[in-house]
Amino acid sequence: MIIVDRISEMQALMRQCRREGKTIGFVPTMGYLHEGHAALIDRAREENDMVVVSIFVNPLQFGPNEDFARYPRDFARDRHIAEQRGVDVLFHPEAGEMYPGPLTVQAVVKARTDVLCGRSRPGHFDGVATVLIKLFHIVMPDRAYFGMKDAQQVAVVDGLIRDFNFPIELVPVPTVREADGLAKSSRNVYLSSQERKEAPALYQALQAAAAAVEEGERSGDALRRLVKEHIEAHTHAEIDYVEVCSYPDLTPLETLHGTVLVAVAVRFTSARLIDNVILRLPEAPRQEE
């Protein structure tokens, strides 16, 4: 595995790979790799000649009151995991390499951000989009892999790739779960043993929503209520949001149709957990124009 920390070196290396006709799969991360990342790497490994993983805790996507400084970092461990997983190139730049001075230009995400987690993190997705533009130009991948655990991020990246005509295929990878359905997350270790027993109720609630839709439910409000009541009945968590919206546009839905995202965020004592499911319904009939 090659470890690169300079942009110019990375671009030269990737140019050489492309010249040799190799396809490149890219997994951008903020490090502290876990099984969710491993699933992205495995999928990239299956589909490409080369797998590139970036590890960069991007200051631009943290708000002033967020935990940029405290964000966990463990490069030795990440490096070991990446190597074991068959990663070819690990790109690990310093902040000063990525942002040598103030930016003269930045990406601003104008849609898909004022719902779900984006509502409470103004500017977060501008920072995500800006660093991804940079990373995409540095790595020049054929495919980029993102976990559906953060469905809103995938929706924003979908818009970024589509609207800016990046010659890159976005590959969304399904959420990795524990045997009892709890979505894997670095934050699960912060749950008390009682909370850990309750936490699978999130995914159970989402599955109950899927079952209701299967049986004909088409009301967004009814679905929100169903999920909310299930979580309230089975956990002591505080609900941050339960949202039912179109995907990838993330418009809240009154009547369900097309591709639908049902997403939840809850707060336990020391951990905020998120989860979601995607449901595929028939499209609404097009309105006459």
Next chain:
Amino acid sequence: MIIVDRISEMQALMRQCRREGKTIGFVPTMGYLHEGHAALIDRAREENDMVVVSIFVNPLQFGPNEDFARYPRDFARDRHIAEQRGVDVLFHPEAGEMYPGPLTVQAVVKARTDVLCGRSRPGHFDGVATVLIKLFHIVMPDRAYFGMKDAQQVAVVDGLIRDFNFPIELVPVPTVREADGLAKSSRNVYLSSQERKEAPALYQALQAAAAAVEEGERSGDALRRLVKEHIEAHTHAEIDYVEVCSYPDLTPLETLHGTVLVAVAVRFTSARLIDNVILRLPEAPRQEE
């Protein structure tokens, strides 16, 4: 010469060219080609295996009170000029191909815009940067050619390419001039015969500024005054601005050092003309940090 109007076709064609190891030179234009564009095309022709010209009047860079609808278009003529000049591929998309719906993400230029022409065109360079990001991803060039006639645009593109790590070399091409020094422009035809006689005074004023610096002048204000007085003495034009600033940062300078841009904009009866020169001075000694 191949004419392409679909993005997907363009990307497939360019991918094939790259696979064959060809270098690609790109000249983005809004059409209505003149000798300034021809100089860009000629330079691209010298330096690359393939020359791609885009013709797209970008609605995003026009303000609500600007002349998007009236902007001159003549595709038959442009096509003829491009073919004669040895262009390989002409990319000529419809607005609906470039902007099929509202953008979810846009570029915002945060520096180099609140001076010179940018001051009176809020949002203009956001539109320029956004369409260039799209065009760069569609054409995937090795080099992109821009005329120094619009020095501010070159400075903004320099920031865009650098800050977003585009693997593209920016090639600024010197302004093409008439025998008497007047910068070539489609708008020169709108000058009265008296104004046409006066117009070379712009370049003469800039040359006088260059001579003064050569002789030791280091005051930004003195240089502004010199240019202003020369234009006022030799033309009936109304001066829009005379600016002396660092390049490419475009910070107004009190004391001249490093790369300096001297730029003017004036209004004649029916035409607004711009011109500039770049002067290279020793760098200021670095301040202790």
